[in-house]
Amino acid sequence: MMETRIVKAEQGLDEAVSIIKSGGLVVFPTETVYGLGADALNPQAVKAIFEAKGRPQDNPLIVHISDVEQVGEIAVDVPHVFYELAKKFMPGALTVVLPKSDKIPDVVTAGGNTVAVRMPDNVVARELIARSSPLAAPSANRSKHVSPTTAQHVYDDLCGRVPLILDGGPCGVGIESTVLDLTCDCPTILRPGAVTPAMLAEVLGEVLENGKVIKIAKSPGMKYEHYAPVVTTVAAQSVQSAVECYDRAVREGKHPALVFRDIYRDVTQDRDIVSLGVTVDDYMRNIYAALRRAEKDFDFIIVEMMDGDGIAKSVMNRVMKAAGGKTV
Ligand code: AMP
Ligand code: MG
Numbered sequence: 001m002m003e004t005r006i007v008k009a010e011q012g013l014d015e016a017v018s019i020i021k022s023g024g025l026v027v028f029p030t031e032t033v034y035g036l037g038a039d040a041l042n043p044q045a046v047k048a049i050f051e052a053k054g055r056p057q058d059n060p061l062i063v064h065i066s067d068v069e070q071v072g073e074i075a076v077d078v079p080h081v082f083y084e085l086a087k088k089f090m091p092g093a094l095t096v097v098l099p100k101s102d103k104i105p106d107v108v109t110a111g112g113n114t115v116a117v118r119m120p121d122n123v124v125a126r127e128l129i130a131r132s133s134p135l136a137a138p139s140a141n142r143s144k145h146v147s148p149t150t151a152q153h154v155y156d157d158l159c160g161r162v163p164l165i166l167d168g169g170p171c172g173v174g175i176e177s178t179v180l181d182l183t184c185d186c187p188t189i190l191r192p193g194a195v196t197p198a199m200l201a202e203v204l205g206e207v208l209e210n211g212k213v214i215k216i217a218k219s220p221g222m223k224y225e226h227y228a229p230v231v232t233t234v235a236a237q238s239v240q241s242a243v244e245c246y247d248r249a250v251r252e253g254k255h256p257a258l259v260f261r262d263i264y265r266d267v268t269q270d271r272d273i274v275s276l277g278v279t280v281d282d283y284m285r286n287i288y289a290a291l292r293r294a295e296k297d298f299d300f301i302i303v304e305m306m307d308g309d310g311i312a313k314s315v316m317n318r319v320m321k322a323a324g325g326k327t328v
Helices: 007-021 045-054 069-072 079-087 121-129 151-158 197-204 213-220 240-252 264-267 280-297 311-322
Strands: 005-008 026-028 035-039 063-066 094-099 114-118 136-137 164-169 178-181 188-191 232-236 256-260 273-275 302-305
Touching: 005 007, 005 151, 007 026, 007 121, 026 151, 035 045, 045 136, 045 240, 045 302, 069 114, 069 264, 079 114, 094 121, 114 256, 151 164, 151 280, 188 256, 188 264, 232 240, 232 311, 240 256, 240 264, 240 302, 256 264, 264 273, 280 302, 280 311
Parallel strands: 005 164, 026 164, 063 114, 094 178, 232 302, 256 273, 256 302
Antiparallel strands: 026 035, 035 136, 063 136, 094 114, 178 188
16 A cells, blocks of 8 residues: 655645656645645546545546636636636635636546636645646545545545645635636536625625526536535534434433534533534634544534524535534
């Protein structure tokens, strides 16, 4: 089996550049989640991403760029509004879908004629791209498992499958980017994220959060149940129902955990809790690490549901996937 090393991002940069240039895989830090990167212009290299992750071939990858102008290499007919969005959200947690250039191999886009583009807000990641190539990269987890927000999460999933993990510390945002499709008549959100509809509407005037049928047709990856822990997970509509569910599980001989923010301590009391912090931003940053901790130490996970629009809604999108839609 291949040896997998975790190296501090700055120190591993030179080696990472040469691995990418020779067609290999490198895990790199971004502000959303860790990415499993390969040269986006090299179809053999990109194929290895799917093998390492166990990812279905019909789930397209995001291409990461280091500079707004680089979009001209990978996309064609780039609309003016892309540059407007770039001014505000690039680098950042926004991925934009554009018509693809011939340079991008089919394996990147799952055979489609559009390509997803993002500029990550991590200096080492951008340096790696600038010195090698645009990087096709999905999240650096095994397919269908919880996305990784630390180098150790990546190691737990991909040890023996990748040579090098660049460690940039815990991810600041914590969930995957917002995906926005600019190839339809009205800009359409295909996946919610930290860049919210309200933030986009400020630039675009209006934006659609599309209906289910269109979403599946335009964004093939979304039919898969992503982000799921390996033990049964449910989402709790109230702290009261969570506590009742917890106590029932204990009576049934299970070993449950409440994945909750600390603001409910007076109700959750001395039950086992994996903390999500206090604020909505804390919740977003901590959710994947908390799910990974909980699945290691417990056999049943009960996650707090949050009300509200914007970021709370984006985070609930991931939580409902983790729970496979199950609520209590
Ligand atoms: P991941 O990097 O694992 O978060 O997966 C990337 C996701 O971005 C895919 O599952 C798709 O939902 C979306 N995506 C990537 N490329 C495209 C594209 N060309 N059109 C629509 N959605 C895309
Ligand atoms: Mg993923």
